[in-house]
Amino acid sequence: QKEVEQNSGPLSVPEGAIASLNCTYSDRGSQSFFWYRQYSGKSPELIMSIYSNGDKEDGRFTAQLNKASQYVSLLIRDSQPSDSATYLCAVRWRGGSEKLVFGKGTKLTVNP
Amino acid sequence: GAGVSQTPSNKVTEKGKYVELRCDPISGHTALYWYRQSLGQGPEFLIYFQGTGAADDSGLPNDRFFAVRPEGSVSTLKIQRTERGDSAVYLCASSPGTTDTQYFGPGTRLTVL
Numbered sequence: 301q302k303e304v305e306q307n308s309g310p311l312s313v314p315e316g317a318i319a320s321l322n323c324t325y326s327d328r329g330s331q332s333f334f335w336y337r338q339y340s341g342k343s344p345e346l347i348m349s350i351y352s353n354g355d356k357e358d359g360r361f362t363a364q365l366n367k368a369s370q371y372v373s374l375l376i377r378d379s380q381p382s383d384s385a386t387y388l389c390a391v392r393w394r395g396g397s398e399k400l401v402f403g404k405g406t407k408l409t410v411n412p
Numbered sequence: 413g414a415g416v417s418q419t420p421s422n423k424v425t426e427k428g429k430y431v432e433l434r435c436d437p438i439s440g441h442t443a444l445y446w447y448r449q450s451l452g453q454g455p456e457f458l459i460y461f462q463g464t465g466a467a468d469d470s471g472l473p474n475d476r477f478f479a480v481r482p483e484g485s486v487s488t489l490k491i492q493r494t495e496r497g498d499s500a501v502y503l504c505a506s507s508p509g510t511t512d513t514q515y516f517g518p519g520t521r522l523t524v525l
Contacts, residue, residue: 304454332511343503343516344455388454398511399445399468402454 303327306389306403314411319376321406323389326370332392333365333372338405339385348374379410414438416517418504424523425494433489433520437506444487445514446479447503455503461487494524 303326313319321335332351336344350356350363350372362375372391376383386405392398417436425431437444443462447455457471461481469479476494481487491498501521505514 334513336516343519346513346515349513390454392511399457399460399471400447400455400505400514401457404452404454 303401304389304391304403306387306406308404308406310407310409312409312411313379315379315381317379317410319379319383319408319410321374321376321387321389321408323372323374323403324370325372325389325391325401327391327393328367328370329394330391331394332398333363334390334392334400335361335363335372335374336388336390336402337385338388344388376408379408381410381412384409416504416506416515418502418517418520420520421518422521422523424525426525427494427496429494429524431491431494431522433491433502433522435487435489435504435506435517437485437487437504438515439485441506441508441515442484443507443509443512443514444481445505445507446487446489447505447516449501449503449519451500458489458502491522494522496524498522499524 335348338344348363350365356363360377364373386407388405389403390400419434446458449455460468464484476492479489501519503519504517507514
């Protein structure tokens with residue numbers, strides 16, 4: 301059973317559109333959720349973290365969390381070609397190491 | 413300041429050989445994590461250090477894998493008798509404390525021929 305699931309995509313949107321990325325997780329007690337961006341051949345880079353139900357906005361990025369539905373999403377407004385990357389959803393697992401458990405990632409392409 | 417650094421950036425080895433991968437975390441970060449990322453997959457947890465001790469090694473796939481952090485800063489991931497299935501990018505991350513954001517290094521791409 302997958303612990304963190306993402307639509308693998310690929311997702312293609314035109315420049316200026318809203319890109320919507322989704323993630324579900326299995327551990328109902330998880331408290332911390334992260335979106336990382338990974339360009340091809342590079343390491344993951346944190347773009348958003350969210351801990352409470354609701355929306356969190358940072359520039360063109362909005363993270364949404366619904367713990368009851370065990371669902372977290374990332375919206376990218378006014379998508380730019382430079383946003384083209386793989387987006388990884390990560391959930392911090394409770395207890396002990398607080399390791400991050402990642403989904404497989406969704407590859408986003410923003411077409412000029 | 414300097415980010416997480418990893419060496420080498422690329423390592424090609426033959427099946428059965430021994431390899432060491434090094435991670436130098438951000439100065440002052442007490443928590444250090446190793447992950448492995450295969451093509452098309454998200455990073456997969458291997459081991460976590462808090463200070464010098466391995467607090468959670470539940471992600472190490474088998475006893476060919478071992479990691480140390482003797483002085484609480486630099487860490488070395490050691491793989492014995494490498495197999496082709498060990499080929500992946502090995503990522504190191506550090507954080508100021510256990511519940512803080514993890515910052516990733518550039519990774520070491522390991523290829524086992």
